[in-house]
Amino acid sequence: MLKLVYKNTRAQVRINGELSEVFDIETGVMQGGIPSPVLFNIVFDFIIKKVLEQCSVEGVTFAYGSTDFYHGARDKFENFDILALMYADYLVALTQTLDDLKLFIKIFENVTQAYGLTMSVKKTCVMSMQQFKEGINGKIVKNQEVDIPDIEIIIRNQKIETVDSFSYLGCWVCRDQRPDKEIESRLTKSATAFNMLRNVIWYRKTISIEAKLRIFRACVLPVLLYGSEVWSLTAVQENRISTFYMKCLRTILGLNLGDRVANITIMQLSGQPSIENLMRRNRLRWFGHANRMENENGPHLGKKIMFSYFPGKKRPTNTGIRKRWENKIMDDIEKFDIKIWRKDTKNKDRWREIINRHVTMNPVPSNIKSIIQEFKDISKKRRAEELAISHGKPQRKATEVLVKDCHNRYDCPNCKKKFKPQGITGHIRVCATHWCKKNNIKIWKK
Structure with missing residues (x-):
């Protein structure tokens, strides 16, 4: 049936109400056809296998241990390589060196051209991850990046762009690994x-x-x-x-x-619920889903990547980097008071019940309109009192009275400490109350 659908296919294009001449369709799949994504996946998978047969590149090596996030000196682990990540017609190639990347792209270009696919050079980019130099004591030398040679990859007389960030599946990935x-x-x-x-x-x-x-x-x-x-x-x-x-x-x-x-x-x-709990729920939901990934021969690749680490590498102690994702997961488990997550994640319904306890939606009060109106009336009364205190004079902001220095900072008139514009207002309302009243500065009242 599929052969009959794609055999001797012809089409016409309507331009300004007039049909063009009939032309044959020799490549591609039907737009909007139900089997089209499956057919493309089959072709793309075939092409990647051909590329891997001709390419000796191994990709980035990770280690999957036997103790989840905790990797001691005696941890038993197995190495696995990640070279290509594929989703629909997107492809991400991960390599250790620039030479490996050039070889992979060259072979990929040759294979795709041989089987009727064309890589879009304009939509392709290259990015190297940010690395800092390490001292003798194993600590990084801040603000001193590892020298990376210029990346120049030419495809069909077009240079592939080198970027500091790119959007992949709707999310931004940056070379400094910050969100x-x-x-x-x-x-x-x-x-x-x-x-x-x-x-x-x-x-x-x-x-x-x-x-x-x-x-x-x-x-x-x-x-x-x-x-x-x-x-x-x-x-x-x-x-x-x-x-x-x-x-x-x-x-x-x-x-x-x-x-x-x-x-x-x-x-x-x-x-x-609070937005913090919603983010925790989302992280733990994905964590439980990945932890349940199992194949007949052992853990799924997704689970291995989640618990993976670089073998023989220690993280420098002075990176100054935020908590890693695994640290966030452990914090989320502690915040949600989950005792035996290794067992609970295996039961999908049980895990869903646990992580949704803290994000339940409560009904809105039946008299919510009257409650909101009460807050409005209180606010209106407070404004009237403030206006009466100021004798009809409009109250001013602290930043309108104080003078900032060359570093965009203000001195507190009482304690003489320096603050940014965002901090001086709240500080002087507590520290310099008398000065605020004298200069007709707004003072918050509960």
């Missing part, structure tokens, strides 16, 4: 998704808050937390995610920062 660009991308895309519904959904008083929250969980949260299963964030990065999350919930409830409603109260009113 800053990925977090920036997630926040931008989720803010766009949220703002597209601002006038249509969030500001509509005819739509219930329960419905708005369901739409938020379906349309915005998946964009924000896409790829969060592999995140290993710092406290600052987690705070950025949390700030956006709370801003969205405030908008949905009809509140703002000027109403001075605490985050814990916002989550209680909306019935939503």
Whole structure:
């Protein structure tokens, strides 16, 4: 049947209402056809096997031990190599040296051309991972990177671009292995998704808050937390995610920062879990899924990669790098009070029940509109009191009165300590209360 579908296939193209001449289709698969992805996978798998037969490159060597994340000196491990990662028509090649990479790309180009496929040079890029020099004592020398020769790979008279980061399956991968660009991308895309519904959904008083929250969980949260299963964030990065999350919930409830409603109260009113617990749940969900991966002959490759490490290599003690993903997983297990994760992850239903305990959605209070109105009335009364205290004069910001130095820092008028613009405002409200009243500076009141 497949042969009949693809044999003697012809097509026409409609341009400005007129059909072109009939032409034969000799390569490719049917657009939108159900068997098309399977057929392409078969061809691509065949091509990769041909490349591996002609190529002597082994890829990057990892070790899979017998003690999960803990690798002692007596750990028994087996080595395995990762050369190519494939998904649909995407291919990522991992090599130890530049010569191995050039050889792999050259053979891949020859094989694909021989079997009717063409590698897109414009969509191809090369990236080398950031490495720092190590001293005699095994510690890294900060700000001194290992010299990497210029990467020049020419395919069909076109040079493959060398980059510091690239997007793979919707996630950013950077040479310094930090998630800053990925977090920036997630926040931008989720803010766009949220703002597209601002006038249509969030500001509509005819739509219930329960419905708005369901739409938020379906349309915005998946964009924000896409790829969060592999995140290993710092406290600052987690705070950025949390700030956006709370801003969205405030908008949905009809509140703002000027109403001075605490985050814990916002989550209680909306019935939503904290974003930190949602990220923990996502990490542990993927961790349990990968830990259940087993083949007839032993652990699946995905499980091996999750528990893998570089044999004979010790991590320098002065890297100053955030916690690794495995450290985050252990912290998540401790936060969720999971005692025997090795046993619990093997039972899919049991594991799902455990990790979802801390992310349950509570119902919205039936009188939520009256509660929100109370907060609004309290806020309105407080503003009126502040205006009366200032005798009708508009209160000023601390940064409008203080003078910053050449390093963009301000001196506290009381203790003379230096602060950034983000920190001086909160500090002087506590440290220099008398000065704030004298200069008509805003002082927060609960």
